[in-house]
Amino acid sequence: MVARSTCQPRRGFCFFMSAKRPQSGLLAGRAPTVSADAYHWRMRYQRIDLNLLVALDVLLAERNVTRAAERMHITQSAMSGVLARLRDHFGDQLLVPVGRTMQLTPRAESLVEPVRDIVLRVDSALGTQPDFDPATAQRHFVVIASDYVSRVMLAEVVRRVAAMAPGLTFDIRPTSEIMLGELEQGRADFLITPAHLTAADHPQEVLFDDTYKVLACLQHPDLAGGVTVEQYRSLGHVVYQNERGINPWFEQWYANQYGSTRRVEVITHSFTLIPRFIVGTRRITTIQTRLANQFAQSLAVQIFDPPMETPRLTEVLQWHRLRETDAAVQWVREQIVAGSHAMPPI
Incomplete structure (x- = not known):
């Protein structure tokens, strides 16, 4: 034994x-x-x-x-x-x-x-728990989400949960090529991902939508009147890729629509690091509107509309199908959904 x-x-x-x-x-x-x-x-x-x-x-x-x-x-x-x-x-x-x-x-x-x-x-x-008392429960949850989702929504959700359920702990893991397998194998409790990357065999709920904006240094010398198509193609770009070199939704969409028509100067593996490679340079980036708005509140950056139509991003919450009746999972799920509904409009 x-x-x-x-x-x-x-x-x-x-x-x-x-x-x-x-x-x-x-x-x-x-x-x-x-x-x-x-x-x-x-x-x-x-x-x-x-x-x-x-x-x-x-x-x-x-x-x-x-x-x-x-x-x-x-x-x-x-x-x-x-x-x-x-x-x-x-x-x-x-x-x-x-x-x-x-x-x-x-x-x-x-x-x-x-x-x-x-x-x-x-x-x-x-493992079924028919009763769940947030005030006294002791439970650990694994949530897979990008640093973008963590910054614009999840951090606030975890802060609110801590006040209501101090015994709950969280492991926030980055999205990756194995995230669907982690959910399927029960190694993650929740997955937050763009709608086109969800697992077909597990329940899901839409959390929020987002659009895209161009971000540039506040003192950028060439963008006083906005960003033209020519400027968008000629200026250096900062783009996100995950550790396996896979691009996010916007980058995939742009490549399919326009091909390699941008000059990529910096690739980073963190959404939240992107403005650090923008400030004090002539580079620009195209990022989610909610993230751009947060950066503009604390950093020397300015926001522009993209010079072309851009796709809409939908973030979705998933959990394992075997956990539908787990009262603790249901409660945390409700808090995540409530947190998404409390987000400011874009």
């Missing part, structure tokens, strides 16, 4: 590890019909210790004994013992060293989805 944890629980495994079921981050709600693959694996391995099943899920995700041990709040030697038991149970090495890393065997690769599915469904069945 895996040693019990005395540490603060985490999602997806600690409810098996601790004597008392934790309150934080459990996928909860109605359990839909079990898929054929999940049913096959559950029946084939119905005698496996649930501690081992959850440990297997973590090992398959981390592909590293040390990191898996940290997530499960046990020692590395204890996790090595768990891996040995799993290897014996499945008759396979599961994790094998390749250079300086560990890789999954073909058998382990085949276990990733069915094991994750079973763990999520057990998590959902055991």
Whole structure:
């Protein structure tokens, strides 16, 4: 039996590890019909210790004994013992060293989805909380959102929640190419993303719309009368890309409409850093109107209308389908939606 944890629980495994079921981050709600693959694996391995099943899920995700041990709040030697038991149970090495890393065997690769599915469904069945008292609840939530969304809306929501529910904590993670997988696998409670990037299999609610403006230094020598198409194409631009080089919605739209007709001088991976590369230069940028308005309140920048029609941006909130009836998730969701409704008009 895996040693019990005395540490603060985490999602997806600690409810098996601790004597008392934790309150934080459990996928909860109605359990839909079990898929054929999940049913096959559950029946084939119905005698496996649930501690081992959850440990297997973590090992398959981390592909590293040390990191898996940290997530499960046990020692590395204890996790090595768990891996040995799993290897014996499945008759396979599961994790094998390749250079300086560990890789999954073909058998382990085949276990990733069915094991994750079973763990999520057990998590959902055991984690339902019919009653939720914000004043006394202890819960941790993972929210995936861009720094743009965090600045214009989410920071204020978290501030308001802290006053009503001081026991709630939040991990705000940046958007990335794996964000839909994080939601699907239950590693994130909420995802806030542009409408065209949502996950089809999970519920969603529209939060707010935004438009685009051109931002320039307050003392820009060439833009007293606005920005012309010629100026827009000739001036240097600051643009956002994520760490994988993927452009946001406006950049994708502009490339499709006009091709490479701008001179990009600076690429940054943070929306909130963009004005730092604008002030004191002749560069310009095209950013969300709500963000531009905030920057103009505290920085030496000025706002112009773009010299062309621009698309409208819609930000959407998503949560896991298995968490529809989780009272804590419902309450936090209501606070996020209320925060979006309280935003000033554009």
